[in-house]
Amino acid sequence: MGNSFKAKIIFIVVIFFIAVLSSFLPSCKSSFDKETISDSIPVAPWYGWNKYQIKPEDTLVRLGHDLIENTSYYFGPKGKVAAITNGMNCQNCHMQGGIIPWGNNFSAVIISYPKFSNRSGKMMSISRRINDCFERSLNGSAIDTNSHEMQAIIAYMHWVGDDVPRGKKPLGSGIMKLKYLDRAADPVKGQIVFINNCQKCHGKNGEGKFNEDASGFIYPPLWGPNSFNTGAGFYRISNLAGFIKNNMPFEESNYEHPKLTDEEAWDVAAFIDSQPRPLIKNKIDYPDISKKEIDNPTGPYSDTFSELQHKYGPYKPIAEALQLKKNID
Numbered sequence: 001m002g003n004s005f006k007a008k009i010i011f012i013v014v015i016f017f018i019a020v021l022s023s024f025l026p027s028c029k030s031s032f033d034k035e036t037i038s039d040s041i042p043v044a045p046w047y048g049w050n051k052y053q054i055k056p057e058d059t060l061v062r063l064g065h066d067l068i069e070n071t072s073y074y075f076g077p078k079g080k081v082a083a084i085t086n087g088m089n090c091q092n093c094h095m096q097g098g099i100i101p102w103g104n105n106f107s108a109v110i111i112s113y114p115k116f117s118n119r120s121g122k123m124m125s126i127s128r129r130i131n132d133c134f135e136r137s138l139n140g141s142a143i144d145t146n147s148h149e150m151q152a153i154i155a156y157m158h159w160v161g162d163d164v165p166r167g168k169k170p171l172g173s174g175i176m177k178l179k180y181l182d183r184a185a186d187p188v189k190g191q192i193v194f195i196n197n198c199q200k201c202h203g204k205n206g207e208g209k210f211n212e213d214a215s216g217f218i219y220p221p222l223w224g225p226n227s228f229n230t231g232a233g234f235y236r237i238s239n240l241a242g243f244i245k246n247n248m249p250f251e252e253s254n255y256e257h258p259k260l261t262d263e264e265a266w267d268v269a270a271f272i273d274s275q276p277r278p279l280i281k282n283k284i285d286y287p288d289i290s291k292k293e294i295d296n297p298t299g300p301y302s303d304t305f306s307e308l309q310h311k312y313g314p315y316k317p318i319a320e321a322l323q324l325k326k327n328i329d
């Protein structure tokens with residue numbers, strides 16, 4: 001008797017909960033629907049504000065923007081603050097100050113950091129990430145985290161990402177991931193792409209072109225002593241190819257009107273990264289080697305594919321082997 005009474009109570013309680021829950025359902029559903037809709041209908045990619053929209057009184061943001069656009073003036077070989085970089089500007093690789101879809105933009109920076117970094121094996125702050133670009137892409141040294149300049153760059157990142165809701169990267173953030181080719185990317189074919197589309201600005205030897213007083217570049221270098229080093233993001237050809245496809249040749253292409261095909265972008269990226277460049281110093285990356293990206297060009301690896309295949313592909317067999325391993329684990 002007592003048991004069936006208890007059962008009845010439980011039954012009523014369960015029905016009550018279902019009723020309460022279902023009364024919440026419409027709101028749950030609508031937010032769920034929003035998610036699926038935004039994934040299935042075309043959404044315009046994110047564009048950031050442009051520099052003219054920085055309020056005059058936002059002097060720290062303005063300085064941050066200037067540091068991104070004219071990095072060499074502050075930190076280049078004749079830098080006003082310190083001479084600690086290769087003379088490139090952040091903006092050479094983060095198009096228009098990091099506000100262009102698939103132009104290596106900064107839309108997701110503020111919502112992403114601090115975050116765990118496989119490269120360092122540690123939690124990474126935003127200033128550490130910025131200093132990574134100083135040490136690798138600008139082949140220079142880190143700047144003081146507490147410096148006015150670092151605080152200005154962070155303030156600028158906040159300004160750029162101000163309208164980006166937490167939790168989901170906007171469409172077009174960072175660099176586009178191109179589909180893997182069925183073959184290895186080919187530096188020999190890439191050289192032809194380079195001669196026909198890039199050499200006129202970046203120079204026969206990828207050396208770029210200095211401005212008159214040699215304080216910075218008009219056309220930034222693609223390899224050689226003044227280029228990014230072997231620890232930089234562009235030393236992975238998926239990053240470089242995705243950037244080139246949507247942004248180069250300069251002012252002739254963007255994500256809506258790319259000039260190169262995917263194949264040409266992969267091949268020219270392979271060519272550029274087959275050329276000599278500065279070596280990264282004093283860094284031990286990827287303490288857990290199984291966390292290296294597929295196209296990381298520097299061994300050792302946790303699989304049996306060669307360094308050459310990791311650098312140029314074909315990547316599909318590596319990706320499949322990785323998937324298989326994941327399924328077994």
Ligand code: HEC
Nearest residue numbers: 088089090093108109129130133134137138228233234239
């Ligand atoms: C030679 C090209 C190059 C230059 C110059 C460069 N960067 Fe980068 N930067 C990259 C690439 C490539 C990535 C993405 C790497 C990846 O995802 O693996 C990146 C990523 C970043 C990120 C992280 C973005 C994110 O969403 O996680 C920040 C922040 C950043 N750069 C800031 C800067 C700043 C500030 C400067 C100048 C001091 C600078 N970068 C100069 C190429 C460059």
Ligand code: HEC
Nearest residue numbers: 091092093197198201218219220221222244248249250268
């Ligand atoms: C009309 C001149 C011009 C042409 C042609 C051109 N670029 Fe560029 N490239 C630039 C300029 C200018 C920048 C820097 C953009 C900025 O600072 O706003 C740049 C930046 C780059 C960068 C990032 C910075 C660096 O030096 O690492 C890469 C990579 C690059 N170009 C590759 C290419 C490739 C590959 C081609 C050919 C498919 C090409 N470019 C064609 C002018 C050109």
